[in-house]
Amino acid sequence: MGRHQHARTIVVTGASAGIGRAAARAFADRGDRVALLARGTVGLDAAARDVADRGGTPLAVEVDVADAAAVEAAADRVEDALGPIDVWVNVAFTSVFAPFGEIAADEFERVTRVAYLGYVHGTMAALRRMRPRGAGAVVQVGSALAYRGVPLQSAYCGAKHAIQGFTESLRCELLHERSGVHVTMVQMPAVNTPQFSWVLSRLPRHAQPVPPIYQPEVAADAVLHAADHPERREYWVGASTVGTLVANALAPGLLDRYLARTGYDAQQASAPRRPDRPVNLWEPADGPAGHDYGAHGVFDDRSRTRAPQVWASRHHAALGALAGAVAGLGVGVAAWRRAAAG
Template sequence: MQLKPIAQQVVAIVGASSGIGREAALRFAQRGAKVVVSARSESGLASLVNEIHQLGGEATAVTADVSVFEQVQAIADKAVATYGRLDTWVHSSATGVFAPFEQVTPEEFNRVIDVTLMGQVYGAMVALPHLKREGQGALIHISSMEGRRALPLQSPYSCAKHGVEGFLESLRVELQHEGSGVSVTSIKPAVINTPFYNNGLTKLGVKPTGIPPYYEPSLVVDAILYTAEHPTRDFIVGDVGKVLDVLQRVSPSLVDSLLVLTGFKGQKTDELKSADAPNNLYEPVAEHDRIEGDFGNLTIPSVTDWFDRHPALGWGVAGTVGAAVLALLANQASGGKS
């Protein structure tokens, strides 16, 4: 399967006003792609398009709520009306609720599903006919390691991301059966330093956090750019994500135990925050229209991502990671004694 060079692509990026989507839009434009950016935040999109134009790039914006099919359809229609076609669809929009399951209302749970799962479904529905018409293209969906391993205090988000994984697996096989030239990629980031933790509705009494360590959004964008040119089934971003993936396959009960120890305190900061504080469950929060979140001091580099983007060297690093995981499991089995 061949995909066009980025400089020749028309790319739609959904969830582009902040975080991963915002940096992806800037990087695609810098590489010469024509970009259509979408989010609920009109002011965030306006500042993004202005920044792209200042860099000499081409961009247009569509304000849309991904929980409404017709508004998602408008994104694809705008891309084709403005630039004549669509080559790559990047879907990054998501929202979450941080709370014990018993404190989540039906309406809140449904809203997370509508945005974080159904928005991705709608994106594929509207993009796929245009990609098929071109004879090739890429559907790139930003999932999460929570699509492989759910976390406590995030049941709606974990549920949505598991749904994304099931949906993409089904769609991918259907397209393979057709002999389609459309690539379907699930990008599964570990904990990333974006405004996601500022934006989420919290009922924890404090500002939520991911379980450290964090990785920079640029790592996820590197994976997006790579998969826009190189058909890839799955791309886990972050060394810790790859270790978690192996541990979950080897011993889910071990991961249960680890999360009992770390998954509750590890998702809480010391900063008080009420459930009434601004959040993006139903409306955008303009002050969070930026790429990075508040946890830059907790970010670390990731080694394995570079090898995943250079697969000729990937087997060596896979062996290294495997050895590290086995060593960790052996250490756990011996009660942590060295």
Template sequence: MHIPGTAVVAGGTAGVGRATVDALIAEGYRVGVLARGRARLAEVAARHGERVMTIPCDVGEARDVSRAGAAVEEALGPIVVWVNCAMLTSFSPFEAMAPQEFDRIVKTTFLGTVNGTRAALSLMKRRGEGRIVNVGSGLAYRPVPFQSAYCASKHAIKGFTESIRSELIREGSEITLGMVQLPALDTPQFDWARNRLDRKPQPAPPIYRPELAARAVLKAVREGSRELFVGRSVPQLVLGTMVLPGWLDRKMADAGGELQMSDRPEPGGRPDNIDAPVEGMASDAHGSYGDRALDGGLVLDADLARKAVFLGLPVAALGLGLLLGRALAEPGRRRRG
């Protein structure tokens, strides 16, 4: 199924969501954009005009998402694509987070995906077809310290998606439910996420431009992909978790925090987007690490990647150890120094 029609992007005014909106419109889709920030929604509407419909919506509220989906379909036509990529995170030790903060991240990042999937299915099942793409992360397989709520949410998205996919297959449905597992990207989340680390957060290298993620989402839409790995770090993390989980636990304890911290001081007191959108920041796919971001990267079919690993596991494990050891050793040395 690749017939441009109506798509919805939940979390579509910044980062991966904004890049995905632009990519879908370039493909000929009309796009409903859901997000909390009214000012950024207005910017998207001004840029794309009649090709978009913008709706203020907290994706953590199931009723609001359902109403938004119905409104988009009434105004733009039958929804054939729904992309869930709204997210929140906090760079913080778990014990420093209030329960409400943890809950808010999970509500947006995980339950937002649940609510979007529910709304999409309720509309798509009337016609018996459609593409739902849930944006995940390599952190669904290998968590990092200081992002416990976000990592938990991405793990939950993976389990939820796989469960519902089996239900759809059991029903003989033509609706596909896929995941796109992303690497570190240069998006605005690092400029407005809550941060309790000593320095400003950064995407852990290697860093990619958000357009790579958007290309992967469109590939999942065109091909009905089950799961895609994006960038070289995601398959490395997945394989590492399969064969060397204890070693990775220790390496993340030693250097995982440093990989997420830039050399920029964190003055503290800046606004963050946990409780409400940060005002005064434009709708943009990109963050402040564009000078280090790579334009291109791998987009791998995850099932084919696993088969390749199974057939060449000993060699792959050795290569993985060398790659991860090189990537993690330098931050660890800096910290001990």
């Protein structure tokens, strides 16, 4: 996508790594002012350099999105430094990979506070500023797991389901108000991000995204499109997301049994889990003693750089018209054949 005629002020949470990092770079490519919200100074500083190098204006703000007051203060700082917020993108999360019975209550609560309430806090801060102006967009980065839970990720799946319900309620309220503020959700497939190298895991082998795996730039491109077209209620990214959601709608019980059989092995790579690996549940993995993880995880050689299905998600109206035309043609041909036979 090319540059906008006018630069916008964008907030990206979880901007130091993964999808957030890739999205920040993509907004910077268009000359936007990008506020980078995350824990950990190493990744934040590197993300700010990325934005500046690509032609954007960066503002790095170290914040834990689980802290509502800190998120509100961060929003004030953004508007003081960069101007009114046009787009707020919620990405930040943390997780635990383990069977539910092996997750402690405080760990489950921490995931919920970051991965769910972090979105609520960000959305609250954004709407306090956007609603009076009657303009703005909130983009919630979701997952196919917002619709379909999988084993070993009960805390994360619960958070994503919660975001889905919360966003639907909010969308209805904004429509009732005839507000010019829009909220949309982008449901992602498995993405090659650093989270699999720093997530708290009790699995015997290294955690991995369930193939097919996509690069973070595919996700970032979808985030940008959603920010430009937030009137759509949601976007599905990747054929695997579509397949999962359709299968769950048609045969959820069958999918339960399939995931019970395959879900444990599919979420683990062949290499054993390193006991000395970093964990970012309570503290950032890229703290003072850490390093910059960037946007990509360790699965580059297995990840896709394109998702042709994204075009279909963006052009559903055109596809619907085409399908209608094809159906109409079929009806016309059938009628012609009946007439010819008569």
